[in-house]
Amino acid sequence: MRYIIRDDKAAVGKYVGEYVAKRINAHFEVTDRPFVLGCPTGSSPLDTYKTLIQIHREGRVSFKNVITFNMDEYVALPKSHPESYHSFMWNNFFSHIDIQPQNVHILNGNAPDLVEECNQYEAKIQAVGGIDLFMAGVGSDGHIAFNEPGSSLASRTRIKTLAYDTVLDNSRFFENDPLKVPRMALTVGVQTVMDAREILVIIVGQHKAHALAKCVEEGVNHMNTVSCIQLHPNALLVSDEDATSELRVRTVRYFKGIERAQEEIEKLYGLHGHKKTASNGGSPVVSSNIA
Numbered sequence: 001m002r003y004i005i006r007d008d009k010a011a012v013g014k015y016v017g018e019y020v021a022k023r024i025n026a027h028f029e030v031t032d033r034p035f036v037l038g039c040p041t042g043s044s045p046l047d048t049y050k051t052l053i054q055i056h057r058e059g060r061v062s063f064k065n066v067i068t069f070n071m072d073e074y075v076a077l078p079k080s081h082p083e084s085y086h087s088f089m090w091n092n093f094f095s096h097i098d099i100q101p102q103n104v105h106i107l108n109g110n111a112p113d114l115v116e117e118c119n120q121y122e123a124k125i126q127a128v129g130g131i132d133l134f135m136a137g138v139g140s141d142g143h144i145a146f147n148e149p150g151s152s153l154a155s156r157t158r159i160k161t162l163a164y165d166t167v168l169d170n171s172r173f174f175e176n177d178p179l180k181v182p183r184m185a186l187t188v189g190v191q192t193v194m195d196a197r198e199i200l201v202i203i204v205g206q207h208k209a210h211a212l213a214k215c216v217e218e219g220v221n222h223m224n225t226v227s228c229i230q231l232h233p234n235a236l237l238v239s240d241e242d243a244t245s246e247l248r249v250r251t252v253r254y255f256k257g258i259e260r261a262q263e264e265i266e267k268l269y270g271l272h273g274h275k276k277t278a279s280n281g282g283s284p285v286v287s288s289n290i291a
């Protein structure tokens, strides 16, 4: 995996927003096929969405031909509830860009048949040719989407019961009352994320330091599902300095050194060595072996 460290949350958002815009624009240099973006909720991606909105306002990126799939949604929380992930995405991102509403996909936690809803979601992802770039945040227990500790690393979109740690973490959005936090969610699976052509994980804050250290320095483990990205050929992790606090100093130095080398490569060959020719179904080809 590649791992980029920035000073603080705002700098992470700026980096990731610029990165995603570049990926979208690079995609349309070689194909007319829609760009398929996986989207997370939570506080971690907020600065990224702000950056993307700003870039859009400056006319540097368009979402007209972008299709999105969100990672997860609470079960039985009305869509119109201010803390539903539907509300979050429209309030913080989609209402401010030129995305076509029919291109937005968010799981329906109020569907009459939740299993069917999850199966259909997987089918819809397949129907558009898979996800080009899946952005993700991470829970303090290391979960990716709502894939709580112990989730199968081969899991697909399904119903999940939330871990108590997650209920407590998310109670900050529900008047600090854990009893108001939904106990279940629909979530894409670990394998659904892994099937994306690229994964970008945002980790910010000292409370994520343990999950980050386990993800970077330890093995792949279902108790820290974000660690699955070690098995992905094209994964990028971006964190702030606070989140590095449980990493070894030498690990931090190592990845900062890699970043400097990567910058040299980008100057020579463009974004991550992506060749600007159509192949692989029109997607830019990753030719750098730095990741």
Ligand SMILES: N[C@@H]1[C@@H](O)[C@H](O)[C@@H](COP(=O)(O)O)O[C@@H]1O
Pocket: 040, 041, 042, 043, 044, 045, 071, 072, 136, 137, 138, 139, 140, 143, 144, 145, 146, 166, 170
């Ligand atoms: N299901 C979401 C995750 O997708 C998200 O990554 C996590 C972290 O949230 P935050 O970024 O607010 O810490 O929150 C929820 O549990």
